[in-house]
Amino acid sequence: MPFTLATWNINSVRLREALVAKLLAEETPDVLCLQECKSPVDKIPMEQFRELGYGHIVARGQKGYNGVAILSKQPLRDLGDKDFAGLGHARHIAAELENGVTIHNFYVPAGGDVPDREKNEKFGQKLDYLAEMRDWFASERPGKAILVGDLNIAPREDDVWSHKQLLKVVSHTPVEVEALGATQEAGGWVDITRKDIPEGQLYSWWSYRARDWDAADKGRRLDHIWATPDIAGAGHDSRILRAARGWEKPSDHAPVFATFDL
Known part of the structure; x- marks a missing residue:
């Protein structure tokens, strides 16, 4: 049975x-993964989401910072979370769908602003976080999984408005791109969005x-949907809902979608 998954940094x-x-009402994804929820789990406003058919949630939260959640129409099994780089932040959660697919939701x-770990502790934390993700996936070699x-x-280069101007800007520096590539390779992950939309600027x-x-x-393009090779071929219809960036009091991120025939 096909299911549609969306990921969105909601910024509260x-x-x-x-x-x-x-x-949820207009796009009706089967699963919605949220990041930067900025809320303890018990304060996430689930009542309205349940009324729309999303009665299942797996989440980790913090007051005012970070936080990840998976909302679903179908039951979820909580598979726990990992505190990569030992930051004590709510940045990862994993859950299993009834069809046996594991979803990893990451923030x-x-x-920070300076791409130098000697001058900027936050940049070092980011690289350490990615390194621990890489090592974990290298040892686990996940199967039948989606990472969002x-x-x-x-x-x-076509994931940014200007490759040349952003080479020294955090989020597109060569050291970050290399670290993300190593993490992707370690798990054998396939970038579903770019599998479906291989050419052109995409944000x-x-x-x-x-x-x-x-x-x-x-x-x-900071928001991603990856899948393990055993199910990557089942992914299709990727899109980014750019219009959501123009909604009233929006997040600065737009939701990313993909459908999987599983």
Whole structure:
């Protein structure tokens, strides 16, 4: 049976409850993975989501920071979480669907403003986080799994509005791109979005700093959907709901979708 999955950095699920409800009502994904929920789990506003058919949730939360959640129409089995780099942050959660597919939902650290671990502790934490992800996937070699989330890196030249101008900007530096590539390779992950949309500029994030983000279009593809090789061929119909970036009081991220025939 096919199912559609979406991933979205919501930038506060309580502040943007109405936007989550709008997405669920209009797009009706079977599974929605959220990042940067900025809420303890017991404060996530589930009542409206349940009324829309999303009665199942697996989540980890913190007050005001980080936080990841998986909302689903079908039952989920909580598979736990990993505290990569020992940060004590709610940045990862895993759950299993009834069809046996494991979903990993990640919120990788942004890394601060200076791409130098000696000058910027946050950048070092980001690289350490990715290194531990890489090592874990290398040892686990996951199967029948989907990895989604705000990975805070735009790996390809056409994943940013200007490759040349962003080479020294955190999220597109060569060291970050290399680290993400090593993590992807360690798990054998296939980038489903780029499998379906192999050519052309593609973004999922536009800064709040741009007055007219749509016209300026200085975006980056920071949000990803990957799958293990055994099910990557079942993934299709990838898209980014750019229009959501223009909703009232939006997140600076747009939701990313893919459908899997599993």
